[in-house]
Amino acid sequence: MSWQNNNGRGGRPGNSAPPDLGVLIQQGQDKFKQMVPGGNSRGRTGLVIVILLGIAAWTAYYTVPSDSVAVIQRFGKYLKEVPPGLHFKLPFGVDVASVVPVKRQLKQEFGFATPGAQDPFQTSRDGRLETEMVTGDLNSALVEWVVQYRVSDPFKFLFEVRQPRGTLRHVSESVMREVVGDRTVDEVITIGRQEIEIEALEKMQALATKYEMGISIDQVQLKNINPPGPVQESFNEVNQAQQEKEKLINEARRDYNKVIPLAEGEKDQRIREADGYRLKRINEAEGDASRFNALFEEYSKAPEVTRRRIYIETMQEVLPKIQSKIIVDEESKGILPLLNLDTQKGDKP
Secondary structure (H helix, E strand, C coil), X not given: CCCCCCCCXXXXXXXXXXXXXXXXXXXXXXXXXXXXXXXXXXXXXXXXXXXXXXXXXXXXXXXXXXXXXXXXXXXXXXXXXXXXXXXXXXXXXXXXXXXXXXXXXXXXXXXXXXXXXXXXCCCCCCHHHHHEEECCCCCXXXXXXXXXXXXXXXXXXXXXXXXXXXXXHHHXXXXXXXXXXXXXXHHHHHHCHHHHHHHHHHHXXXXXXXXXXXXXXXXXEEEEEECCHHHHXXXXXXXXXXXXXXXXXHHHHHHHHHHHHHHHHHHHHHHHHHHHHHHHHHHHHHXXXXXXXXXXXXXXXXXXXXXXXXXXXXXXXXXXXXXXXXXXXXXXXXXXXXXXXXCCCCCCC
16 A cells, blocks of 8 residues: 555645554565565574574673672572673573672762762762761761772672662661760860761671671761751851860960970989089099098008108199299208399399
């Protein structure tokens, strides 16, 4: 049957009825028979075989990225794990390969979302609800954090827990609420961030191991921690005051460390000098006493010799210091005024 108007162009005549559906199906079958070689059943069988072989070849190979492994299931049962590279499997869905990134670091964000994230479990659905937490002193805080993890056991990750990424989100939120609930709002916002991260990491990893999720948690990192909107300005003022307090304390410690150690060093130096002087005087006194004792012992053995030696040594020490020397014979009865005793050394009489 042909659709043509009086001008011979394809179209629907103004008053003609629509074509019959059966006629259209018959025309399609005729055209298909014309395309098949020979137009008989053998040709159709060959075409089907070629199509099946193409599908088998297309589904028989797969590629595993360098940061992943593939878990092979045969008729739904776990078979093996294969390393990165090009591999082959049974086609037509007999073997199914599930690629699991074991070397890539994955993350989950709580309270905010990275633009363009494709993992539905990476970002939160209701960030406001996740971040609202009650602290140990019954205050409220908005806590944003990130959990970075890796797949450590592909078998447990795929088969032991249903939706392990979703379970990890629930575990992370529960642990963070518990850890934040044990601290005051000041600790959460200011000085307790590192302790919260460490404790949350330990508890999350313990629960992941207990539930056999096949996940290893690398890091828990707190991002923005803010008080609720109505009291945020007051909290900022308190935080600023605490920072000013810490600044003044640090400056005082700096001055203390600058002055006190110097004074202590001078004190130790004076003490060591006094100890040195004390030891010096003691040693000199002991040396003089030992010298006197030794001299007295020798004097006791030969008094005249010792007396003469002491006299000579004394004269050797004293005479070089005297500029003018007058030697008088001991047998002289008097001294005649022949010399000007007041004449300075070097003047002639």
